[in-house]
Amino acid sequence: MNTLEDQLTNVLDRRGADVDVDDRLEAIVERTNVIRFEVSRPRRWNRRLLPAAAAVALLAVGGVAVTQLGGGDEARDDGTATQPDVPEGGDVLPRPLSAVDSLAVDEWVIPTRLPDGFEFQYAADTSTVDERSQMMLYGIGASQIEQIVLNVRSGGKLSTGDVLVVDGSEWTVSGGVVGRIASRSVGDAVITIGGMTATDAELTDFLAGLVVVDDGGLPSAPILFIESLTDVGVFEVGEREFTVKADGSNGWFCTALVIDEGWGGGCASFFDPSDHVEAFQSAGSEYAEGGSEFLTNTDGMASAATASVEVDWIDGTTTSVAPQNTSDRFPDVRFWATGTTIELEPGQTAEQLADIETVVEVRAYGADGSLLATSRDGTLTVE
Incomplete structure (x- = not known):
């Protein structure tokens, strides 16, 4: 039997990527x-x-909506929270990722610009005492066929590929237009985005829209696993x-x-x-x-x-x-x-x-x- 890491690595290989894989990321994605x-x-x-x-598909209202379905009792506010616009910067959250040198333990990276049809699905915190591992998943309604996975992991490794500079920050990008993988370091953490179908311009726009929030700024409370x-x-x-x-x-x-x-x-x-x-x-x-x-x-x-x-x-x-x-x-x-x-x-x-x-x-x-x-x-x- 293949290990979990083997199975997800094989999937990413088919997408033209060579990345280090967290077994908890694979458990969720695969x-x-x-x-x-x-x-x-x-x-x-x-x-x-x-x-x-x-x-039932989730509904998008002016951005990414959190629709309380299935009895989930952790939706923020009234269940219609949308993701923030990219802020100007400063010390108050949310802040643009490009203005951040490190991430606190309660801080998350989320996108503010999603491809057409995509919306927030769920967040998952699989961190341990010794290791940070956070995931944000976005898809089309409740479908798992095509998902964008944003992973923040301490001690992770960057993917191999071309360098893409976005707002002064270097991202390593691999894969073709379909199934792109992008990663960069922020302090001791590595941010990896996988599963995107995007041109260079679309990927640049997505990465430029990443912001940092605390866990109270998530569209819905993270699943703990x-x-x-x-x-x-x-x-x-x-x-x-x-x-x-x-x-x-x-x-x-x-x-x-x-x-x-x-x-x-x-x-x-x-x-x-x-x-x-x-x-x-x-x-x-x-x-x-x-x-x-x-x-x-x-x-x-x-x-x-x-x-x-x-x-x-x-x-x-x-x-x-x-x-x-x-x-x-x-x-x-x-x-x-x-x-x-x-x-x-x-x-x-x-x-x-x-x-x-x-x-x-x-x-x-x-x-x-x-x-x-x-x-x-x-x-x-x-x-």
């Missing part, structure tokens, strides 16, 4: 799971994130007890499944409660070397109106789970996790099952037993 299960028994764990169905996630439910899956943790902002969510041996998680998914169910937030498996059983599990989100979630598996079994939210956050959102043990057929190996999708269909039901929504083959149908 939606691959951070694998940190350490099991002393001779068993293998596999966790992977799967694409989630895009739901992974140590600061909130407990939202406990679920029995086979002989395992999973604690589900989550954080969310602006309708985007990160989740993690925690067991005694460790945790596995990743982000991010956009969820609108009117869809009733978000399936395939992640998928995982556990199996013993040479064993005859394969424990597979999946998890996701649901609306407050969803009383139960049923999952059909490839072996013909169906499991049912009642979604939970044991926290005082995200009042319109519930979380769920379920799984089943599949008996291996003669000649079949657990490794073969680990590489395929074991979920056939996911259904959400109301308290009266009515079908609310169905997710199958990546398509969500709301009744």
Whole structure:
């Protein structure tokens, strides 16, 4: 299995870039799971994130709007904050990035000029005590197909490429018009922007519009991943007890499944409660070397109106789970996790099952037993 860094580096290589990659950046951008299960028994764990169905697009109002969807409870002010114009400078935030020599721990870099159709999606703070790692993501509505990722990381490395001077500051730029990567140092931090489709003039305009704000100046509070996630439910899956943790902002969510041996998680998914169910937030498996059983599990989100979630598996079994939210956050959102043990057929190996999708269909039901929504083959149908 490739490491997380290998996978994101491969993606960036296809875009003509050679950059140093933070594994937490990859976990968010590539939606691959951070694998940190350490099991002393001779068993293998596999966790992977799967694409989630895009739901309601965010609305742009005079710039980049923060629309409170999915029960996210961290939107600033009244949920209609827009990004600032480029300021003149001085000691008061926001300040133009070109006027800044270093970044305080609570300061962020955000754009004020976005390509047509792009808007703020979410911010994520994956910093540790020893390392700063902040991300801002921008896209078209809730789509993850094309995203601009702005990463600020302490101790990072600059990309290799041509030098582009913007307002007296040198940026290193690589890639063609599609999938451009730009980076520069500010104090002990490296700022990297990836995923842009832009000419030199468009990229220059974007970089000239970068400003520095404190965390109170973000369009929406950052998602904290992974140590600061909130407990939202406990679920029995086979002989395992999973604690589900989550954080969310602006309708985007990160989740993690925690067991005694460790945790596995990743982000991010956009969820609108009117869809009733978000399936395939992640998928995982556990199996013993040479064993005859394969424990597979999946998890996701649901609306407050969803009383139960049923999952059909490839072996013909169906499991049912009642979604939970044991926290005082995200009042319109519930979380769920379920799984089943599949008996291996003669000649079949657990490794073969680990590489395929074991979920056939996911259904959400109301308290009266009515079908609310169905997710199958990546398509969500709301009744």
